[in-house]
Amino acid sequence: MPSNIQITRPHGLGLEQARSRIHAVARRLERELQVVCRWQGNRLWFRRPGASGIILVAEDQVVLEVQLGLWLAPMRQLIADRIDQKLVTALR
Numbered sequence: 001m002p003s004n005i006q007i008t009r010p011h012g013l014g015l016e017q018a019r020s021r022i023h024a025v026a027r028r029l030e031r032e033l034q035v036v037c038r039w040q041g042n043r044l045w046f047r048r049p050g051a052s053g054i055i056l057v058a059e060d061q062v063v064l065e066v067q068l069g070l071w072l073a074p075m076r077q078l079i080a081d082r083i084d085q086k087l088v089t090a091l092r
Contacts, residue, residue, distance in 0.1 A: 003068045003073035003076045004065065004066065004067055004068070005053075005064070005065070005066040005068065005076060005079065005080045005083065006063070006064070006065050006066075007063070007064045007080065007083060007084050007087065008061055008064075009062050009063075009064075009084070009088065009091060010060060010061045011060065011061060011062060011091040012060070013091060014059060015042065015057065015058065018057050018058075018059075018062060018091060019042060019057045021091060022044060022057050022090065023039075023044075024090070025090050026044055026046065026055075029046070033048060034048060035047070035048045036048065042056065042057045042058070043055070043056050043057075044057070049069075050069040050071050050072045051066055051067065051068050051069065051072055051079075052067050053065050053066035053067055062087060062091065064083065064087065066079070066083070
């Protein structure tokens with residue numbers, strides 16, 4: 001059974017700056033983890049074996065939702081913590 005992660009991270013960057021920073025993170029994920037990313041407006045869809053999700057970039061917050069497959073579900077909390085750390089760093 002899949003396991004879900006949802007993180008909402010507020011920011012004060014404005015829409016364009018936040019989108020630019022999330023885009024930079026996405027490019028790194030594509031290079032380092034073979035994540036497939038696709039923008040649709042201010043939504044970034046991503047997937048790789050075992051995980052998929054969406055990042056919604058808004059004027060004052062970023063909302064991330066990830067669905068983990070069966071093999072990654074036992075590591076849900078570790079993955080959630082790492083994602084949250086990366087978002088905090090990206091949105092500084």
